[in-house]
Amino acid sequence: MNKKQIINVLEDIALYMEVKGENPFKISAYRKAAAALEGDVRSITEIEDITKIKGIGKGTGEVITELMTTGETSVLIALQAEIPASLMALLKIPGLGGKRIAKLYKELGIDSIESLKQACEAGQIRTLAGFGAKTEEKYLAGIAEVETRADRHAIWRIEPVVNHINQVLATSEFVNQYSVAGSYRRTNETSKDIDFIVATAEPVKLRNYLLEKLAVHEIVAAGDTKVSVVLDGEELMPVDFRFVTDKQYATALHHFTGSKDHNVRMRQIAKERGEKISEYGVEQADGTVITFKTEADFFAHFDLPFIPPAIRTGREEFERELPKQATIKADLHMHTTWSDGASAIHEMGDALQQKGYTHAAITDHSQFLAVANGLTPARLRQQRLEIEAYNKAHPNFRLFAGTEMDILPDATLDFEDDVLRELDFVIAAIHSSFNQTEEQIMARMYAAMKNPYVHMIAHPTGRVIEKREGYAVNMSQLIAWAKQYGKILELNANPYRLDLCEEHLRMAVEAGVPIAINTDAHSIEQLAYMSVGERYAQKAYVPQELLVNTWTREQFEQFIMR
Ligand SMILES: [Zn+2]
Numbered sequence: 001m002n003k004k005q006i007i008n009v010l011e012d013i014a015l016y017m018e019v020k021g022e023n024p025f026k027i028s029a030y031r032k033a034a035a036a037l038e039g040d041v042r043s044i045t046e047i048e049d050i051t052k053i054k055g056i057g058k059g060t061g062e063v064i065t066e067l068m069t070t071g072e073t074s075v076l077i078a079l080q081a082e083i084p085a086s087l088m089a090l091l092k093i094p095g096l097g098g099k100r101i102a103k104l105y106k107e108l109g110i111d112s113i114e115s116l117k118q119a120c121e122a123g124q125i126r127t128l129a130g131f132g133a134k135t136e137e138k139y140l141a142g143i144a145e146v147e148t149r150a151d152r153h154a155i156w157r158i159e160p161v162v163n164h165i166n167q168v169l170a171t172s173e174f175v176n177q178y179s180v181a182g183s184y185r186r187t188n189e190t191s192k193d194i195d196f197i198v199a200t201a202e203p204v205k206l207r208n209y210l211l212e213k214l215a216v217h218e219i220v221a222a223g224d225t226k227v228s229v230v231l232d233g234e235e236l237m238p239v240d241f242r243f244v245t246d247k248q249y250a251t252a253l254h255h256f257t258g259s260k261d262h263n264v265r266m267r268q269i270a271k272e273r274g275e276k277i278s279e280y281g282v283e284q285a286d287g288t289v290i291t292f293k294t295e296a297d298f299f300a301h302f303d304l305p306f307i308p309p310a311i312r313t314g315r316e317e318f319e320r321e322l323p324k325q326a327t328i329k330a331d332l333h334m335h336t337t338w339s340d341g342a343s344a345i346h347e348m349g350d351a352l353q354q355k356g357y358t359h360a361a362i363t364d365h366s367q368f369l370a371v372a373n374g375l376t377p378a379r380l381r382q383q384r385l386e387i388e389a390y391n392k393a394h395p396n397f398r399l400f401a402g403t404e405m406d407i408l409p410d411a412t413l414d415f416e417d418d419v420l421r422e423l424d425f426v427i428a429a430i431h432s433s434f435n436q437t438e439e440q441i442m443a444r445m446y447a448a449m450k451n452p453y454v455h456m457i458a459h460p461t462g463r464v465i466e467k468r469e470g471y472a473v474n475m476s477q478l479i480a481w482a483k484q485y486g487k488i489l490e491l492n493a494n495p496y497r498l499d500l501c502e503e504h505l506r507m508a509v510e511a512g513v514p515i516a517i518n519t520d521a522h523s524i525e526q527l528a529y530m531s532v533g534e535r536y537a538q539k540a541y542v543p544q545e546l547l548v549n550t551w552t553r554e555q556f557e558q559f560i561m562r
């Protein structure tokens with residue numbers, strides 16, 4: 001144990017004793033010992049006789065020696081066994097220290113955040129000497145903050161934070177390699193926190209750099225191998241950085257990406273070969289530890305293909321053939337300045353070409369969505385001229401002229417068939433009257449399904465992750481119709497949406513319905529959502545032939561011209 005860790009343990013002991021209501025002299029002995037160590041400039045190994053330091057007595061000296069030799073102390077272990085964790089959790093509430101917690105426990109039997117909340121709401125706290133109605137208010141606000149922090153964070157909340165941290169790490173001279181890990185890397189819809197693995201030879205400098213560059217709300221821990229912070233933002237966001245060496249990097253990244261069940265299976269596989277996987281390498285029978293350049297090398301060592309993070313569930317990935325790495329050739333749903341997008345047609349076109357796509361569809365909103373400056377048939381015709389001019393100037397790439405047409409609340413479509421007939425690619429979507437019954441919603445879907453000019457249903461459920469359930473769609477019915485009428489269903493790659501969800505994707509694959517991953521981009525930057533959708537689609541093992549984005553331009557043209 002290093003000095004900092006020992007100091008932390010001494011302070012923990014003092015806190016536990018305080019919560020327990022222990023003799024104040026005993027408590028202050030531990031605080032004094034911690035302060036004495038902190039004030040001594042030597043490292044722990046440079047100190048010969050610990051009890052010679054002023055402030056460290058016989059009792060605390062013994063605890064420190066115990067920590068140095070065994071890494072733990074019976075004093076803290078006994079306290080932890082005695083005092084419930086739920087009582088210690090009260091320390092997270094701003095304004096609550098050991099002494100006050102001890103009093104609340106002794107006088108009112110408050111032993112958890114939950115019981116504190118009830119007591120505040122019942123006005124019981126103000127009955128204690130030294131506590132008032134203001135205190136109750138303060139505690140309730142603190143509880144609310146702690147609860148939000150404990151919450152799971154939606155992928156769309158995490159995504160911009162991860163992008164920002166990526167930038168911060170990319171511009172540091174102390175970083176050799178880095179990656180986000182954890183459930184975000186597995187493209188889960190929500191995560192409790194964000195994990196980063198960073199290979200560095202300068203952990204201390206890197207730690208200081210990160211603490212300076214990031215909007216830190218709270219430092220939870222700042223050691224040489226791990227920095228835990230809570231970042232400011234619309235939602236307070238817990239982020240852990242783990243510092244490793246270059247050699248440890250691949251194994252650490254794999255380990256901290258999880259899932260837990262996936263790691264359990266990997267350890268079993270290793271055990272059967274007489275090996276042992278740790279965070280930092282693979283230990284051989286003779287005790288030597290081997291390390292890897294990349295995660296792919298790590299998997300190859302166990303005769304496994306690279307398993308994409310999104311499917312590391314500990315289940316199918318070891319049993320079935322993995323989906324092939326898809327080459328995305330097209331994005332088929334996006335908006336421009338013609339409706340509510342931020343970028344012009346030529347800007348979108350250039351950005352799409354830069355991504356290496358061969359084709360794409362411009363699909364601005366239709367007239368019903370007046371708030372989004374939806375296009376009338378006349379404006380659609382004008383827009384087509386601009387699209388054709390762009391295509392003429394870029395013969396190796398093609399923009400298809402399309403629409404994202406509203407399916408109206410009365411189960412009619414926003415354009416007549418003779419308008420739809422002129423368009424290359426027709427998306428139908430619901431953007432209104434979300435609260436209708438399943439019968440009404442499905443009547444609207446059916447109107448789109450049976451129309452011969454409609455090619456695709458966009459965001460088929462209308463959900464917003466962690467925010468909105470979506471409309472009352474009967475998904476089995478929708479998929480059956482898509483199969484019957486030859487329509488595409490969309491996996492909307494915007495991290496707010498991600499519908500179809502994994503379960504629905506699997507149902508669509510089962511039925512053989514083609515799926516398009518689309519960004520629904522409203523600016524060139526949002527074209528980047530494609531990778532979120534790609535990773536999410538892996539979860540459902542969508543085969544290439546059903547993934548419309550992987551079709552060649554000729555294949556796609558054949559599909560839309562029938
Ligand atoms: Zn839409």
Ligand SMILES: [Zn+2]
Pocket residue numbers: 333334335404520
């Ligand atoms: Zn859209």
